[in-house]
Amino acid sequence: MNVLQKSLKTAAIAITIASVSGFSAAAERGITDTSIKIGNIGPFSGKAAMFNPLNYGSVAYMRYVNDMGGVFGRKFDIVLGDTACAQAKGIAAAKKMVYDEKVFMITVNPCSGVAMAVKPTLVKEGVPWSGVSANPKITGSVGSGGTSAPPKYMFHVTPNGYFSGMTMGKFIMTKPNTKKIAIVAHTNDWARGYCDPAKDYIESQGAEVVLDTAMERGSTDATAQVLQIKSKGVDGVLGCLYQPELVILLKAAHKYKLNTPIIGALGADFGQVVQQVGNAKAVNGVFFQGHLYKDKINSPALEWGKQILLKYLTKDELPKTGDPTHFYYFGLFNGIGVVEGFRRAGRDLTRDTYIKAIETLRDFDNNISAGRVTITAEQHVGISDMYFNGLDKDGNEVIFSSWGKALN
Amino acid sequence: MKLNRSIFWILPLLVLALPLVLNQYLQYVVNLILVYILVAVGFNLVVGNLGQLAFSNVAFFGIGAYASGILTTQLGMPWWLTVIPAGLCGALAGCAASIPALRGVRLFYLAIMTLAFGELMRWSYIRTPDLTGGSMGLTVPEPEVFGWMLTTEYHKFYVFLFIVVVVVIATSRLLESRIGRAFLAIKNDENAAAAMGIPTGQYFVLAFALSGFIVGIGGSMYAALVGHLSPEDFDLIQVILHFAIIMVGGLGSLIGSVLGSILITATPEVIRHFEWLVGSEEWIFGGAIIVVILFLPRGLSSLLAKVNPIFKDRYYRD
Numbered sequence: 001m002n003v004l005q006k007s008l009k010t011a012a013i014a015i016t017i018a019s020v021s022g023f024s025a026a027a028e029r030g031i032t033d034t035s036i037k038i039g040n041i042g043p044f045s046g047k048a049a050m051f052n053p054l055n056y057g058s059v060a061y062m063r064y065v066n067d068m069g070g071v072f073g074r075k076f077d078i079v080l081g082d083t084a085c086a087q088a089k090g091i092a093a094a095k096k097m098v099y100d101e102k103v104f105m106i107t108v109n110p111c112s113g114v115a116m117a118v119k120p121t122l123v124k125e126g127v128p129w130s131g132v133s134a135n136p137k138i139t140g141s142v143g144s145g146g147t148s149a150p151p152k153y154m155f156h157v158t159p160n161g162y163f164s165g166m167t168m169g170k171f172i173m174t175k176p177n178t179k180k181i182a183i184v185a186h187t188n189d190w191a192r193g194y195c196d197p198a199k200d201y202i203e204s205q206g207a208e209v210v211l212d213t214a215m216e217r218g219s220t221d222a223t224a225q226v227l228q229i230k231s232k233g234v235d236g237v238l239g240c241l242y243q244p245e246l247v248i249l250l251k252a253a254h255k256y257k258l259n260t261p262i263i264g265a266l267g268a269d270f271g272q273v274v275q276q277v278g279n280a281k282a283v284n285g286v287f288f289q290g291h292l293y294k295d296k297i298n299s300p301a302l303e304w305g306k307q308i309l310l311k312y313l314t315k316d317e318l319p320k321t322g323d324p325t326h327f328y329y330f331g332l333f334n335g336i337g338v339v340e341g342f343r344r345a346g347r348d349l350t351r352d353t354y355i356k357a358i359e360t361l362r363d364f365d366n367n368i369s370a371g372r373v374t375i376t377a378e379q380h381v382g383i384s385d386m387y388f389n390g391l392d393k394d395g396n397e398v399i400f401s402s403w404g405k406a407l408n
Numbered sequence: 409m410k411l412n413r414s415i416f417w418i419l420p421l422l423v424l425a426l427p428l429v430l431n432q433y434l435q436y437v438v439n440l441i442l443v444y445i446l447v448a449v450g451f452n453l454v455v456g457n458l459g460q461l462a463f464s465n466v467a468f469f470g471i472g473a474y475a476s477g478i479l480t481t482q483l484g485m486p487w488w489l490t491v492i493p494a495g496l497c498g499a500l501a502g503c504a505a506s507i508p509a510l511r512g513v514r515l516f517y518l519a520i521m522t523l524a525f526g527e528l529m530r531w532s533y534i535r536t537p538d539l540t541g542g543s544m545g546l547t548v549p550e551p552e553v554f555g556w557m558l559t560t561e562y563h564k565f566y567v568f569l570f571i572v573v574v575v576v577i578a579t580s581r582l583l584e585s586r587i588g589r590a591f592l593a594i595k596n597d598e599n600a601a602a603a604m605g606i607p608t609g610q611y612f613v614l615a616f617a618l619s620g621f622i623v624g625i626g627g628s629m630y631a632a633l634v635g636h637l638s639p640e641d642f643d644l645i646q647v648i649l650h651f652a653i654i655m656v657g658g659l660g661s662l663i664g665s666v667l668g669s670i671l672i673t674a675t676p677e678v679i680r681h682f683e684w685l686v687g688s689e690e691w692i693f694g695g696a697i698i699v700v701i702l703f704l705p706r707g708l709s710s711l712l713a714k715v716n717p718i719f720k721d722r723y724y725r726d
Contacts, residue, residue: 044686044689045686045687045690047645049687052687079683080686081680081686082676082686082689086640086641087634087638088630088634088641091634092440092677092680095436095561096680098433099432099433100431100433100434113545113638113640116636117635117636117638119636120636135544137544186543187531187534187639188638188639188640189543191543192542193544
């Protein structure tokens with residue numbers, strides 16, 4: 001056999017191998033025959049680092065899927081990127097994922113300001129995004145907090161701030177004789193992403209938001225807000241606050257005997273808030289918070305999730321003490337939706353086939369969330385409803401479907 | 409090889425080739441460095457050259473960014489036409505910020521008043537949602553220069569580099585003039601400067617206005633670079649960042665402003681390349697600043713000045 005024949009034979013073998021192993025799919029960035037590269041960005045440093053369990057929850061689910069053999073033989077190659085919850089750094093993190101790491105998609109991305117800032121790059125480059133940030137402008141369309149069609153490649157498999165805020169409003173309005181509501185919120189887009197839809201809903205039901213006051217991040221006292229609320233004689237308070245400030249508000253409310261239910265947004269972890277308030281009287285029958293899951297996070301129904309988190313996260317990625325918190329399950333929830341998209345897209349994976357697959361989710365039972373996930377070409381927010389967490393007078397955690405109506 | 413000051417002309421020319429070797433991520437980081445160079449140059453005028461402990465820089469930065477953003481979104485002006493107005497808005501804010509100093513407020517009192525000015529402006533962005541988008545932020549359209557859309561980081565780079573070179577040269581010429589010497593005299597001894605006939609009040613206003621103008625232009629570039637402005641971008645963390653840049657680079661040093669911007673902006677991105685370091689950025693960053701300040705109290709520029717005297721800041725012209 002001469003050199004030419006040898007070369008031709010080698011080339012033929014190479015072409016055959018490439019064809020069999022899905023050469024066409026390998027042309028899409030972030031995909032090889034054996035891997036899918038995922039950019040997982042979030043605040044691993046900075047003042048919002050408390051949100052990174054959301055990132056780790058998704059990581060845990062993808063590691064679990066890898067352990068099960070991956071999706072169509074491809075395993076997830078997860079690259080973490082720190083946004084520090086700051087726009088300039090967040091853009092750098094996203095651009096690194098897109099242009100340097102050449103990931104297939106970006107996921108998790110808590111912090112609405114960062115998500116809004118990275119959106120133009122992702123839309124321009126056609127990089128799919130599945131995140132948990134609240135700002136309705138990120139993926140919202142008409143009916144989910146936006147004003148036009150959803151961006152083609154961006155979606156929430158979880159609720160966005162619009163639906164979460166609406167649900168807060170709906171919950172408080174199921175309390176009998178509710179006429180006057182107060183809002184205490186941070187002055188950022190995350191908080192307004194929750195509280196503005198809640199306010200609209202409350203007013204549409206004929207009740208009045210008599211006070212809409214600010215509490216800045218880093219505040220160490222909520223006396224002024226609580227005394228203002230008290231002077232208005234409200235029937236309920238919506239606290240669109242991060243965890244430290246929500247804890248401060250609850251403590252001050254108890255100190256000044258506010259005796260009004262306080263509904264927290266999803267920027268705080270229910271269990272940790274209760275623990276940090278450290279006073280049963282300040283939370284029992286007073287503090288309620290949106291609950292994304294079908295049951296309590298430590299219930300048998302979600303034991304599978306706990307086992308995944310404990311098995312697939314390292315010691316550094318898990319809480320220093322205690323069980324995985326609500327935020328970890330929130331991340332898990334996102335991860336399940338993202339992976340389901342890959343399952344539905346099939347072996348011939350491209351960004352377009354992935355998005356088309358995500359848009360086939362109808363009443364998808366992810367075995368974790370309170371509601372089922374539905375995403376269509378017109379609606380890129382998967383969940384529009386949730387339950388509420390609270391504590392009864394004895395301090396037992398209760399899941400409510402509406403005011404006073406316990407789930408179990 | 410003996411270096412001479414022509415290196416300051418050659419370096420920007422060499423930098424012109426960067427887009428040939430950088431991807432859009434790294435190019436974005438370089439563009440961010442260019443933004444912070446202007447921020448640091450403006451900040452250094454008041455803190456380093458005039459010697460006043462004033463932290464209104466973040467207000468100038470935000471005003472410039474929002475002025476540019478509002479003019480492009482509300483009035484439909486192309487971005488390049490908003491750069492000078494953004495600088496002028498910053499200059500106006502600078503004049504306002506100089507009022508306490510004119511009334512004899514100094515040191516920590518001036519520091520806290522100017523910090524409050526920054527917070528006041530942040531609240532103004534939040535409380536004027538019709539103009540600024542409020543808490544939800546303001547999305548700024550892609551920048552345009554003479555009908556040319558700056559759609560990639562490479563396009564932005566050439567425009568930003570041009571602006572930065574012009575501003576840095578102009579500032580250098582200004583500091584080499586009698587104005588720069590007057591700033592230095594006030595910094596060294598305000599009473600002695602006044603006794604020598606230097607109208608210190610006028611120079612205070614001038615320094616603050618110039619600082620506001622330069623930082624305002626930096627803000628306009630920031631708006632074009634980031635594309636989405638949020639009041640949270642202009643909080644106290646930003647003050648610390650600006651202060652760290654000039655402290656690490658060198659107080660009152662133009663070269664220091666450039667070096668500080670490069671180091672402080674690039675360090676987090678270097679850390680980003682080591683995934684096992686994710687989450688430890690604050691430790692490394694804080695530690696690096698402490699080390700630089702401990703061992704180089706006059707900043708990185710003093711190290712360069714030791715290497716070659718051409719890197720010393722000058723207050724005269726050849």
